[in-house]
Amino acid sequence: MKQIDELKSIIRTPEFRERLFDIYQDESRVPLEEARYEDALDTFRSLFGDKAVEIYSAPGRTEIGGNHTDHQHGEVLAASINDDAIAVAAPRGDTVIRVQSAGYPMITLPLPEDPEELSPLPEEKGTTQGLIRGVAAGLAARGYKIGGFDAYITSEVLGGSGLSSSAAFETVIGTILSGLYNDMGCDAVTIAKIGQYAENVYFGKPCGLMDQMACSVGSLCHMDFKDPEDPAIERIDFDLTEAGYDLCITDTKGSHADLTDDYAAVPQEMKAVAAHFHKEVLREVPEAEMTAAIPLLREKLGDRPVLRALHFYKENKRVHAETTALQTGDVRSFLRAVRASGDSSFKFLQNVYTVHDISHQNMSVALAVSESVLGLSSGDISLMETGVVRVHGGGFAGTIQAFVPVAKTEVYRAAMDALFGEGACMVLKIRKYGGMKVL
DSSP: OEEHHHHHHHHTSHHHHHHHHHHHOOGGGHHHHHHHHHHHHHHHHHHHOSOEEEEEEEEEEEEEEOTTTGGGTOEEEEEEEEEEEEEEEEEOSSSEEEEEETTSOOEEEEOOSSGGGOOOOGGGTTSHHHHHHHHHHHHHHTTOOOOOEEEEEEEOSOTTSSSOHHHHHHHHHHHHHHHHHHTTOSOHHHHHHHHHHIIIIIIOOOOOSHHHHHHHHOSEEEEEOSSTTSOEEEEOOOOTTTTTEEEEEEEOOOOOTTOHHHHHHHHHHHHHHHHHTTOSSGGGSOHHHHHHTHHHHHHHHOHHHHHHHHHHHHHHHHHHHHHHHHHHTOHHHHHHHHHHHHHHIIIIIOOSSOTTOTTOOHHHHHHHHHHHHHTTTSSSOOHHHHOEEEEOTTOSSSEEEEEEEGGGHHHHHHHHHHHHOTTOEEEEOBOSOSSEEOO
8 A cells, every 4th residue: 555646656657557558458548547547546635635545446347248138147248348447545444434436425434333234224225325335235244354445436437328337336346345454355256246236235226247247357258147156257368459340339328217117127027937937037947948838928928028038048049159259269150149139139128228218219220320330231241341239238228339340440430429429439448357456
């Protein structure tokens, strides 16, 4: 742990610039990140005084395959990205947590002397304070030390964008407590589980584990949640830029207001299909058994739960296809599977727009224009030349994802920015690291 001025001196060294490039994978961002880190240190000092501090980071994530499968104990292909939340943090001599996130009010959370008293509070549902309490409670319940700290957090991860700003926040809070009080002894998978626990129980959002896993573990990973208590994680060594493509995420500026029921309905309807077979989740129901029961399921539950269940089974298979393609360098097969995933999400999962407001279909428009710009709408196409585009993340509002040939990136970015505003289209890199202590 070092004083702020000492850390600022380190940030200006060539060695630290190399570290920033290693973290963010983009030479053009290195001077911007230098300035960002220095500004974060200065802001911490203005808020909390001149203390010895440490700097932590947690990335956002992008889901590449496995749209809405994790909550059914399915399989996912996901990656951490080079947009992150960074935190300047210092331990306190008491049990009070103070967190100032850029652009938000200060949060002050006194921890009880007995960690077993860190129960969820009804008034903290849907709040950042609830997330912090939940992460602290999750660590304490697993035998890790917790304590007070001051932290200033600034995030590049766009909120409500499918890039998992909440999971990045949960991860950075868990990593701070791991670093300050446990010598970084809390592993990435445990921090991910604790983040999901905080979001499910303390925040009140019924999410799966994929977001937190991708943010906490980092890299490009195939994740199998058949046993969510012990998920299988397989890192994949694949350089998208070297293959000739950019990862573009476009914020379509759709409103997330009143979408809670839309998001919740997806796992609820899939679980209703599983319940017909006296199972908890679809992963426990053989596909052939479910398919044979479609007439009865349609009569009992309606058509949308059936379509969403069919999406789940096919999407699990596509994750395998994508993973194998990347492992063998078969970019053509990878792009084909990504496009099929997008088609299935639109037609069967039905999470591109909300049926409660059909006059606003930002993502539908973004997908249509993307196909036109990339040439996907023409009859005879080569995905290697055009790239692919699909809904990104939870859907209904937010972002779309495109794998764009590098030669077309600027044309594509200009088209998306013209549609949704300057800076709407982000060109991102896959990051090697999950939650980490930087300095």
